Amino acid sequence: MAGDVKDPGLAGTGRERIAWAGAEMRVLGLIRERFEKERPLDGIRIGACLHVTTETANLMHVLAAGGAQVVLCASNPLSTQDDVAAALTADGIPTYAIKGEDTATFFRHINAVLDTHPHVTMDDGADMVSTLHKERPDQIAEIVGGTEETTTGVIRLRAMAADGALRYPIVSVNDADTKHLFDNRFGTGQSTMDSIMRATNFLLAGRTVVVAGYGMCGRGVASRARGLGAQVVVTEVEPLSALEAVMEGYRVMPLRDAARIGDIFVTVTGDKAVLRREHMELMKDGAVMANAGHFDVEIDKPGLAALATGGIRRLREFVDEYRLADGRRLHLLGEGRLVNLAAAEGHPAAVMDMSFADQALAVEWVVANRGKLERGVHPVPRDIDREVARLKLQAMGVEIDALTAEQEAYLRSWNEGT
C-alpha cells in the first residue's frame, strides 16, 4: 500500500472521526453529490499538501468522488492526525504524514506526492509549490494549476509572482470572503483557545492574554479570549489594525510593555521573531507562549533556549518548561508550531466546510479553465464565493430576503437622491 503513516491499524478510529466531521460539512456534502454525478475531475491527478485532519479527509473524498486521483502529505510536521492518515491510505487516498515527523521526512513526503506527477497542487503554506519550483522544475509543464489555503502561502506566492518566479496559475483560496472572514476568524479564534485550554487546563477568566497581530485570525483569538473572561491586550505594527483593536475595546501597547503583564501570549502575525528574547526576559514567572501563525518562527525558539540556562523539560503533553537563571519558568506550547493544530484538532468542521467548499470549487474551476489562466495568483471567482455562502445558509436553515424589483432599480440608479 502506498503512503507512509504511523500505524495502519488506526484506520478504523480515523474513519469514525472523519464521518463525525463530515456530518458537519454539509456544503461539501452537496458538492460531493454533484461531483459524483458530473465527475468534473476525471483523469486529474491532485497532489495535496494540507493539514492531515478529519476535515481535510472529507475534502479528499469529495475530490476523489469528482474523479480525481488524490495523494496527500502534511503541510506541517505537527498537525497530522495519525488515525486520519491511516484511514485515508486504507481507503485509496495514499497519505504521507506522521505526526511529529522531522524536517527531512516532511520534505521526503512532499517529494513522494510530487513523484505521482500531479496536474493540480493544493497547498497550505506553499511548501509544495516552492519545492516543485526549486527542485523539480521539469514537472511544471505537467501542471494545470493549483490552490493555496492560507495567508502565509498567498504572501509567499505573491512574492514569487513579483519576482517572475511563479510558473503556473494558483487560486488564492484564503482571499475568498467565505474563507478568511470565517475560517481565520471564528475557526482560529475558537480552536486556538481550545488548544491552550487543553494543553494547560488553565482558567482563562481574569488572566491577561496578549494577542500579537490583530488581523483576521488575531480578531478571532482576541474575541474568544475576551469571551472566556480574559483581559485582552493587543500588539500590532499597522496603525489601522491597532486602531480597530482600540475601538473594539482592547488595550493596545507595544510588546515590550505587554511582556511584563501577560499571562498567556499568542502570536498570530505571519511574521517572524515577534516574541523575542528581549520580551521573554521581562515575562512573569509561569508565563505561557503559544503561536497560531503558520510557521514556527513567530516565537524566537533559539532565543528562548539560550535564555533557559536553568534547563528545559517537557512538563506535560505540548507544554515545555524553560527555566531561566533566576528561577523563573516560561512555558512554550506545541513547540511554537500552530498551537490549534498541534495541541487540539484544528478548526471545527463546520467552518472548514466553507474553506474546503472553496477549495473543491476552485480546483473544478482551474481544471475547467485549463490552458486559459495566466501564470500568477488568481482570486476565487466571486460567483464561487457567493455560492458557498448561499449553500452554507441553506445548510444552516437560514433564509434571507431578496431585493424587490424596485430596490434593484433604486440601487442601480443615480437619479434618486434627496
Ligand code: NAI
Ligand atoms: P493578516 O494579514 O490578516 O493579519 C496579520 C496581522 O499581524 C496584521 O494586522 C499585521 O499588521 C500584524 N503583524 C505583522 N507583524 C507584526 C508584529 N511584528 N507584531 C504585531 N503584529 C504584527 O493574517 P491572518 O489571516 O490573521 O493570518 C495570520 C497568520 O495565521 C498567518 O501566518 C496565517 O497563515 C496563519 N493562519 C493560521 C491558521 C491556524 O489554523 N492557526 C488559520 C489561518 C491562518
